[in-house]
Each structure stands twice: as structure tokens, then as C-alpha cells.
Amino acid sequence: MTVVGACEDEDYWPEFGTLLVSDDGAHEGSGPFSRQDTRVQPCGTIVRTGHGWLEGAAGDGPHVVRMEVHDAAPGDDSSEWEDVVEIPYRSLSGKVGLGYVTGGFCGDVCTLPAAGAYRVRAARRQLAEDDADDLWLLRFWPAEPSPPRWFRRRAAAVPPPDPGWRTLFGYGVTDLLWGLWAARDDTGGTTTAALLRWGEQHGRSTTWLDEPLPAPGPHELDPADVARQVGCPVPATLGGMLDLFVAAGVLADDGGYREPSVTPNPEDVLELPVERRSRLIEQRDLDRFRSFAADLVSVVMWGGTEQTLAGLAERTLVAREDVRATLEWAARGDLLHIAGPLDGQFVTEVGPSTG
Known part of the structure; x- marks a missing residue:
């Protein structure tokens, strides 16, 4: 494994809490691999990718962000990081750069060997310095698409429900x-x-x-x-x-x-109007499941259509009961279509996009 290119921003301020890497001057297309043409939560729990873009759940910042281009998969250093996920990325131009949700690049552009299929290992840890939040390391190498896999999580993918x-x-x-x-x-x-x-x-x-x-x-x-x-x-x-x-x-x-x-929960203590009660429950479920549901959509869209609860739990580092609850929520919201029993093997498809 050799590093063939790198670029770094030591003072990156995300827009709308989203770290964004995108292809230089390339159009994303449409469908589930488009960043704009989707109904799922941006970023997922750590990162989410498609054709010509990567979104990271970054908060306010500032962050130190380093991107590296490798000729093969780098060695395993997961123990040095708090969050680690590997996920496919398809480059449309052969050049990627750090940018903003509202458009434009904010630093150097990394040149990939060519346009095409890559895998990215996104790793993050908190910095000790008071003047920066996190250190991100995004490593790209050529690889055919296969479903993403999570190796470390510093926070629960499915948080406890907030009563509201x-x-x-x-x-x-x-x-x-x-x-x-x-x-x-x-x-x-x-x-x-x-x-x-x-x-x-x-x-x-x-x-x-x-x-x-x-x-x-x-x-x-x-x-x-x-x-x-x-x-x-x-x-x-x-x-x-x-x-x-x-x-x-x-x-x-x-x-x-x-x-x-x-x-x-408020609805267990108070007599609330039916509409207010329904909105409260819907918002509680939305806050709890939407980020991890985006992870599950990523698994499906990158080839992981045939699944079991145990397999998804192992792949995502999430308890089986939380995987089940999130799948059921995603199915109710038409983010995923599920055929087959959740207690056995089932087949999943990504629901309709906004386009």
C-alpha cells in the first residue's frame, strides 16, 4: 500500500453540520446515488456516499480534514479512531475536493488515478486542542463496490427516545x-x-x-x-x-x-389533542431512527439487498432490536421496501427518490 496523493484542511468549517467531499466539476446524475435526489437523512450516522459525493456528520467545527489517495487498501488502524466506516465512492471526474453544501471547493483538490469505483475509509476522532473539534481522515483506494461496513462507533447509532x-x-x-x-x-x-x-x-x-x-x-x-x-x-x-x-x-x-x-412521555401524563399526540410520536421516531436508516439505505444501494437481522447487526455494529425497529420505521416511511420475514432472510430495495 502506497500513498499516491494527499491534501489537508486544518480549519474546515462545515455548513449545516455537513462535511462535504465532491467530484470536481462532475454532475451527480439522478436516483438514489444522487445527493440531491433522495429522501434520506444527510450524512447517516458517520458518512454517506454516492456518485461524486461524500457527506459526513460533522457538527459545527472547526475540523482538521485530511484526504489521502492510496493504490490499495491501507492497513487496519481502527483502534486509533473513535469512528471508522468503509464505504464505496464512485468518482465521476477523477478529482475530489473538500467543499460546502451551498457549493464550491474550499481547498486543494486530490487527483485520483482515474474516474471510477473507489472505497473510502472514513475515520474520525476528537482532537485534544481547544481550537478544533475533530480530526477526519478520508482514505480512497480503487475497489469495486461492496456494501459499507462499520468498524467503530463512539455514539449509539440509534439513541434512546427523547420524550419531547x-x-x-x-x-x-x-x-x-x-x-x-x-x-x-x-x-x-x-x-x-x-x-x-x-x-x-x-x-x-x-x-x-x-x-x-x-x-x-x-x-x-x-x-x-x-x-x-x-x-x-x-x-x-x-x-x-x-x-x-x-x-x-x-x-x-x-x-x-x-x-x-x-x-x-408527555402523552402518558397529559391529555393531548390527537393531532399533537401524533406529531409528538412521529417526531420522536424521526429523531431516533433517521440517521441509522440512512446507513441501512447505504447498505442496500451499494449491493446489500439480501440480509438478515444478525448480518446487519454485525455489519453496522448495532443491536438486532435497534436494526429491526429502524427497518420497520424505514419501511413505514417508504425509504426501504422489504420482502420476507425480518426473523429470517429478507430482500430490501431502496424506496422511491424525490426525482
């Missing part, structure tokens, strides 16, 4: 819940004093917890109605919402506010 309490009220209440999380101590608890200190450090007034609650917007729950349902006094101020969340089971109060071991 933050989505039910106005900005002030959402900000309060965020502050409780951000100001927590080593034990996971937050006192009112710690919350006030956090507020002062982040531009809130010294009396922000005593500010009156604004009237709820058209798509927000009325705290007064929620208080009546959970049996607590109607809150008049932002700080009064803390007692409401304790009564609802969203917070535990043992001298400091903390999340309980199990947070109830």
Missing part, C-alpha cells in the same frame, strides 16, 4: 430545560443557584427565573392547563415551571433538580 417535553412549550421554557442540563454538577443535579449562575454567564438577566411566563403561542401548551392536569399550582414565572416539571415527573428534586431514571 422541550418541544411542547415556548422558547423560554425550552431555554430553562437547556439551562438545567448545561448547569448540572458532577452528580447530574442542578440547584437554583447554579442555574442562576449559568444564566448570568450566558446573557440572561439576574432575575430571569422571576420573569413572568408569556402567553402560549398557537402551537404551545398552556402551562396553566398542564398544571391543572398534573395537580400543582399554576406557575406565574419561568422558575415556577420547575415545580410543574417535578409534578409531571420530568424532574426529580432531591435538593437539586435532575432527570429521573425514567422520564415519562
Whole structure:
């Protein structure tokens, strides 16, 4: 194995949380291999690829991104990284560069041996320096397409479900819940004093917890109605919402506010309008499954149509029950078509694109 080309950007700022590598001056075409002509979540859990593009789940940045061109598969160094996945890439021009979602390149272009089929090993780890988030290493080498495979994950591909309490009220209440999380101590608890200190450090007034609650917007729950349902006094101020969340089971109060071991879903505590209840459940499933569903679509579109749950779990480093739940969600959303029993061998196809 020999490195035949390389380029690096030590200060890459992604747009919309997406690291983008694309072919120089080549059109992507259409269908599932097009970046624009798809209904799946950009990036997947780590990276997603097609004809002339690679997307990475990058967050805000800045990042250090290095691309290397190899003449054959590089040696295994997965233990040195937090995230590692190998995935096909088809180059349409023979030149690839780091760029932006809204268009254009932002540095040097790497020259591949020719247009055609490649495999990419995308590896990522957090940097110790305070002035950069992650180090990315993208290594390309010639190879015929075969389904992607994940070797390391630093975060769960299918996160635990978020009950969704933050989505039910106005900005002030959402900000309060965020502050409780951000100001927590080593034990996971937050006192009112710690919350006030956090507020002062982040531009809130010294009396922000005593500010009156604004009237709820058209798509927000009325705290007064929620208080009546959970049996607590109607809150008049932002700080009064803390007692409401304790009564609802969203917070535990043992001298400091903390999340309980199990947070109830709003629809199990409150009488919600049918439409609001449905939207809440749909959003919860969307947030939980959409990124890993994009990984599963990548497996299928790059040749992995015949599968078993055990095989997908091993390929993706995801528990079988989470693979099953994500497949079922993707099938309901028409992202994947599945023929055959999930408990046995089944055949999958990518659902219709937007084109």
C-alpha cells in the first residue's frame, strides 16, 4: 500500500453540520446515488456516499480534514479512531475536493488515478486542542463496490427516545430545560443557584427565573392547563415551571433538580389533542431512527439487498432490536421496501427518490 496523493484542511468549517467531499466539476446524475435526489437523512450516522459525493456528520467545527489517495487498501488502524466506516465512492471526474453544501471547493483538490469505483475509509476522532473539534481522515483506494461496513462507533447509532417535553412549550421554557442540563454538577443535579449562575454567564438577566411566563403561542401548551392536569399550582414565572416539571415527573428534586431514571412521555401524563399526540410520536421516531436508516439505505444501494437481522447487526455494529425497529420505521416511511420475514432472510430495495 502506497500513498499516491494527499491534501489537508486544518480549519474546515462545515455548513449545516455537513462535511462535504465532491467530484470536481462532475454532475451527480439522478436516483438514489444522487445527493440531491433522495429522501434520506444527510450524512447517516458517520458518512454517506454516492456518485461524486461524500457527506459526513460533522457538527459545527472547526475540523482538521485530511484526504489521502492510496493504490490499495491501507492497513487496519481502527483502534486509533473513535469512528471508522468503509464505504464505496464512485468518482465521476477523477478529482475530489473538500467543499460546502451551498457549493464550491474550499481547498486543494486530490487527483485520483482515474474516474471510477473507489472505497473510502472514513475515520474520525476528537482532537485534544481547544481550537478544533475533530480530526477526519478520508482514505480512497480503487475497489469495486461492496456494501459499507462499520468498524467503530463512539455514539449509539440509534439513541434512546427523547420524550419531547422541550418541544411542547415556548422558547423560554425550552431555554430553562437547556439551562438545567448545561448547569448540572458532577452528580447530574442542578440547584437554583447554579442555574442562576449559568444564566448570568450566558446573557440572561439576574432575575430571569422571576420573569413572568408569556402567553402560549398557537402551537404551545398552556402551562396553566398542564398544571391543572398534573395537580400543582399554576406557575406565574419561568422558575415556577420547575415545580410543574417535578409534578409531571420530568424532574426529580432531591435538593437539586435532575432527570429521573425514567422520564415519562408527555402523552402518558397529559391529555393531548390527537393531532399533537401524533406529531409528538412521529417526531420522536424521526429523531431516533433517521440517521441509522440512512446507513441501512447505504447498505442496500451499494449491493446489500439480501440480509438478515444478525448480518446487519454485525455489519453496522448495532443491536438486532435497534436494526429491526429502524427497518420497520424505514419501511413505514417508504425509504426501504422489504420482502420476507425480518426473523429470517429478507430482500430490501431502496424506496422511491424525490426525482
